[in-house]
Amino acid sequence: MSAPDDLARAVRDEPALLDEAAPRDETAAGAGAEAGDAAREPARPVGLGLTGWLRWAWRTLTSMRTALILLFLFALGSVPGSVYPQRGVDPGRVAQYFKDSPTQAKWLDRFWLFDVFTSPWFAAIYLLLFVSLAGCVFPRALAHFKEIRRRPPAAPRNLLRLPHSEEFEGDLTVDRAAAVLRRRRFRVVTGDGWVAAEKGYLRETGNLLFHIALLVLLFAVGAGGLYGYRGNVLVVEGDGFSNAVAAYDRFMPGSRVTAESLEPFSFTLKDFEASYVAAGAKQGQPLDYLARLEVQDSPESAPRQVDLKVNEPLDVSGTLTYLIGHGYAPTFRVTDGEGQVAYDGPVPCLAGDQATYTSECVIKVPDARPSQLGFLARFLPTTVPNGDAWVSVFPGAANPTVQVFPFAGDLGLRSGRPQSVYQLDTTRLKPLGKMAAQPAPLNVGDTKELADGAGKIQFTGVKEWISLQVTYDPGREPALLAAAAAVIGLVLSLTIRRRRVWVRVKDGRATVGGLTRTEGGGAAFAEEFAQIVTALRGGPPTEDAAPDEPRDDDEPGRPGAPAPGGSAIVAGQAEPDEPPTGTAAPGVRPDEE
């Protein structure tokens, strides 16, 4: 499309206005423009030597197109993280994968597909995206701040060539036209027989805000990972916890976390209650969990009572403690063959089945004499007989019993190999007595005498345990603010349209021309333009005076209907789709060409 000179100037002067339709020079590069140059590839340097290539590489990296591709890769890269089990989330399932298909697992592991979100390639995408966005946004932000103070460019000579234009006779003056446009909150400049007006600067501001917010968000997430930590711990009713690295079952610090960075709070778990649906189709479904804590924010402060629930974490100066799991911890007293009490306390059990909370327990008694004792036990919170067997029918502890399977021998604790507290290594243990699949369950208070005079075990009571996650993430609040800013910026840049209107008056004739971005807004601007023209003519600025109803009709490119009572010239809305060629200013950045 070949544009007349003055039109080309009008269009070119405001690079962000028509985005891709206009070539841009360096100073005027607006932030709203990034979509436009996404399609354009930086021109490769010819014979520019090393610095030329470096400049080219930097520009390529910081072009919007690259940023978009990186964002896309970022999303694509996260997909395997949803397909394969992740070590950081569920190490058990990863181990299972290795067991089920070892060769495949080995290959997946080579590409970090079980650790996608901590893998070098994911970090590479993340960092490149960060650099690309930063390199792209900051120069544009500077340009935009200059831009904001710029005045609308003077009116082109022939306004009738603009995508929206109208001509009419009347006694319109420059001052009145300026007043009409100012009332519509346009930024207005006047000259000899012309008015130039512009509106919608917030679009670029919103766009910039969005991109900067995205940058801050990436930064906050990264910083939170470095300076924050996460730990898991299991606490049985009656026991306490104090926030120190050694107290955790599992502690995952960021690389900048030291032991001193831990908030020195502590608490005791007074009581835990879980409630369940008692009857009906959803019987056994959990309804509510409540952990009563007595918390001391620091060793000196007075204790306070806190109800910890699933959606209500405990907050101690930004360190949050979450209730994430629970289970039963039946208590046992084990008396050994020499009559000494060798164990007395709770044993946390793991529930295999959430619907009945039938749980598996392991009791290790290394201090028992003459030989060490080990027990496997099955805890049934609500026991009912079922033929020769016993089962649990409800997760609540309505009729708790345990079935105990005793062993004696060597627990293997001295071998130095790490052992899970939830597993009994039976290689050097022998069953005590006849091993039945369904030994008679013990009620609370019952004692089982062990065969061979090895001692006895008493089921003394039922406690519950909770598992907690403690999190400290200094990036939380900045990330939230950034996300909120991103949404605001997004809404501004999606809904506001930058547009320009010019008026020329001469010898009792007025011409009005208007320009906006092509996509989507043609119809809306046509309507606004028609209203402006009506107002300039001096007609009432009412809705029905506007020839073009605010209706999106179902045919494209609908020109405005003839305005009432005027010899209107209706130009088609052939908005420029192609950049006017051959008008590029010197010093055009290759990626914006």
Add this chain to the structure above:
Amino acid sequence: MPAPVSQAVNDTLAMVSDQLILVTVLLYLAAMICFALELAFGRVRTAEPARTRELVGAGGPALPAEDPAEDPGEGTAGTVRTPQPAGWAVRAGIAGVVIAWIAWAGNLAGILTRGIAVDRWPWANMYEFVVAICFAAVTAFLALLIRQPIRYLGAFVTVTAALGLGFAVLFLHVQAGPVMPALHSYWIAIHVTAAIVASGLFIVAGVCAILYLIRQDGRPSVLPARETLERVAHRAIVISFPIWTFAVIAGALWADRAWGRYWGWDPKEVWAFVTWVVYAAYLHARATAGWRGKAAMIISLVAFGCLLFNLVGVNIFFSGLHSYADVPK
């Protein structure tokens, strides 16, 4: 503080809700038939002569929810090559709108009764969620119809809603009941509602995009021109994209309360993010010369596919923290 947890379920009301949803399916199908009749026997549109016709046809101020171009009187323009549409076809279209509104009310009543029956927000499992999304899609269509002449979309939106509800009733239905402790939070009203509203609009955009690919320019068709379909799709996405963004952020805020971190690449989070990126790619593509039109529309359909995968695929195939879908086994 959340209200004390109630576990009482009003079974009668829950049953009424189930029946209302069944009736709604039938009503959507009836509306779909009416809309389809209008499409089949109504006016045939060609891109070119329509332009001239518009000048004359779009004259006087039109009633809201009424398309001047659909007005049988427009035929007087004389530029229409195709025969006059039968008057009854237009009336079928209007009947379609009326039935669609009744079905909409039935859908709403079905959701409300379920909510009252269980005394909580009625979108805490996949069945309730899909029912609500269908409702949101029809709401989006009917709301847009008040301001814009998009009745031609009616048949496709109502059939989508009917299929969605039918799928929910047949494969996803679970008894009304209380929910997991993790869902006792006011965030369900914020996060899930936003996801539902955005999904409803994305469905309307998806329908437009599919029609866009079916429609061939320059040929007479019962469908409007491609540009029109493209514009409606774009409008729907421009509205829903920020809402989706908000839904994801609200999800992160909730996760910060419930799971101890605001973002942890849980499968649902991954796919919510992927969906977001692909819709963002659509918006950029549409603003980029050379990508406008077909390419951008295809990207929007890819994004829509990600949205559906997040709903169906992630709930059914992957396990994660976000497993509240309560999909019947």
